Amino acid sequence: MARKNRNPVGKNVDPEAQKKKTRTLTLKSSDGQEFSISESAAVLSIAIENMVEDDCAGGVIPLPLVDGGTLARVITYLNKHAEDGASDEEKRKFDEEFVSGMEMGVLFDVVLAANYLDIRGLLREVRRRIADRMKNKSVEWVRKTFHIESDFTPEEEEQMKKEFAWAWEGVDSDVDD
Amino acid sequence: MASGPDHPDLFDLLPDPIFLLILNRVSDIMTLLRCRSVSKRFNTLVPQADTLLLRVDRVISASDSAFNDSLSFLSTLFKSLFTSLHHLLSFSPSGKLIEARSPNSPSEILRDFDAIKSLRIELPSGDLRLEKGTSIKWVARFGKTLQSCVILAFRNSGDSSNDNAGGGGLKMRVVWTISALIAASARHYMMADVVNEQHSLSHLVVNDRDNEGTVIMDKDGMREFRESSEDAAEEINSSAVWWRNNRTTVPAVGMRMRHEPKLEISGGMVMEGATLVVVRPVHDDGRRNEAADHGGDDGLVAAAFGKEGVYAEAVEMLLKSRSYILEMNSF
Incomplete structure (x- = not known):
């Protein structure tokens, strides 16, 4: 199966991208909470994108390794990064505030979720945050x-x-x- | 966040690859070496970190007698330009001697790591002793010897209490260039043991906190260096003059110079005597590198100074200026 363009860029409205924006998926956490998310935001996770492409989604995507609290945070991140018109600078600022507000235990939950869902940008941010906290410490x-x-x-x-x-x-x- | 026996060890949650990525991100060697004693897992994983930063806190200069013994013209000329050639490095921020084994070379410290791929060594300061208001920024790439060097030099107009507006003429520009090349080749020489001992190393950067000079060795440069390292050792031993000691010999080079008496950078900064020099080796038969024609400079300069910021803006303007080439023998 041919891969679709992962990150549609440019101002030209790609009908496929447009469809993804309006289509919503439901993600189900390990503790049974369900979250709605636009397909365009969800597929920023390579793991979810693969599930959608293989059509094993069938409406609800179960994520048995991610609890509800963590999934809610991940979805906040995905929505921001899929937002129309958010500049790179805006996203960068968001990322920084997003991770700096998290307690250490939460950071580890998110790093595991980001790894499992294959969200590289998020993984990088959380890793950086954990590492920065360790620098020069006893x-x-x-x-x-x-x-x-x-x-x-x-x-x-x-x-x-x-x-x-x-x-x-x-x-x-x-x-x- | 409460701590207590009920809380799981957070790093236990992570598989080794993610754990290692976090250590690579920490990268600071002092922190990592301390962390080895956190637990056995840290102790096992720290030596596998592959992206490292070594901050050198103090450089002990080459012995002064080496400077004084030499009466050559060059020593007089350059003595005033260098704060030090790197001989011994100290990693103690307070500068006091530590009783226990205190390593004084990068290679000694790095022996505790087995898998370094990318290494940055940050020296405490630049090497050039410059007149107030003068700045030199250089970026040099090396293999077994110099592959290229891009130099930007200028004076801040704010500090121009001197009457020497315009940059001091050609002689000054040549001295700036040679100084940068000597500083670069001294840093390159200092890294020889590291490159030879760290077999997986494929990217090496040596820079300084003053943001003056940067030496870069990439994968190909590294291979070339390792393949030639035996011959190089002989060459180096054969020379005994101080300014040849402790550095790699600079090959015969062509220097393409561009110069503007005054450059106005956006944001109000004014550079006087702004000089851009692109240095490349010339081959033995006098033929220049194929990339040495005009077009080739743009890429090198952009790689050295990036696309944003005052230096990028300055070099972009300078690239439009008329250029001339000077050639220099190996030294």
Whole structure:
């Protein structure tokens, strides 16, 4: 089956793109919540696009790995990026505010959903946000923030700290920004 | 966000590939090395990160005696232009000595990583000691030696308390160009061990926080360098003058220069003595690179200075100016 043009661009109204805007799909989360979304927004997810193209959609698309709260966030993102007339600058600003408002646990839920649904832009944004938070932070901050229990013995830990002693300088304070 | 034993380890939720993508995004080597001691999984995955940034916090300059021992004309000329040639690097922001093993070369630090593909090394400052108000920006590409260098130099009109408006003439422009080439080849030389030891490395950038100079080695350049590295080592050892030491020899080059006494950039910035130089090696038989004719400059210049911002605007204007070529022997 021939692939349709993924990202119709340009001002010329492509009848197929027009149809996608008016057609709506229903996405169903793992906890049974249903969400309506325009097809043009939904297919920004490559995984959903494939399901639509293979016609296994049949009205309702079940997403058994994404819970309702996370799916609602993902849909907010997709709608913004499918919005007519939203400039790149506007989208960039939206992305930044979108991820900076999320708690760490939510960011991890969204990164998994974005990976599963294959939404590259969202995946990139969330990854960047998590990484930016980690930069220059102490080991203790990383453990506390991501709920990580050390599985090293105190001796092993001491040894590692010695080996990379120079890397322990210039760490930011653990106070969250 | 409450923390407690009920909360799962967030990174445990992630498969290795996404975990690694986040580490690549962190990229800062200091943070990553510290993170190795977070847990065993971090310790296993950190060395697999393939996109890294190494921030160098202090450069200890080549020993002063090396400068003083040499009485050559060039040393007098360039001594004043360089703050340092890189010899030893320090990674301690406070500059104080750390008792434990304190690595002083990039290759030593990078030995803890096995899979680096893309590496950026950020030096604390530019290398050129310039008169107040003078700026030089350069971008050089290297293989085993220089492949190209694009240089933009100018004076800020705001600072022109000097009477030397117009940029100081041809001599100054040539000195600017040679200085940039020496700085570039010193940075290139400094990276030799890294390129030879990191076999998966395919993109290397060395720049500085002053945004003065950038050395780039891409995949092809890297291969050329590795293939020739044995001969190169001999060549380098054979010369003992300080300004040849600690840097890669610059091949015979053709320099296409363009110059405008005054450039008015949108936003009110005025550049005086604005100079654009595109440097390319000439082949042994005197034939220039096929790309060296006029048209070829545009692409190189755009790749170096981008399409937006004051520098992009300046070079775009300069490209329209009349150009002339100077040739220079290997040095």
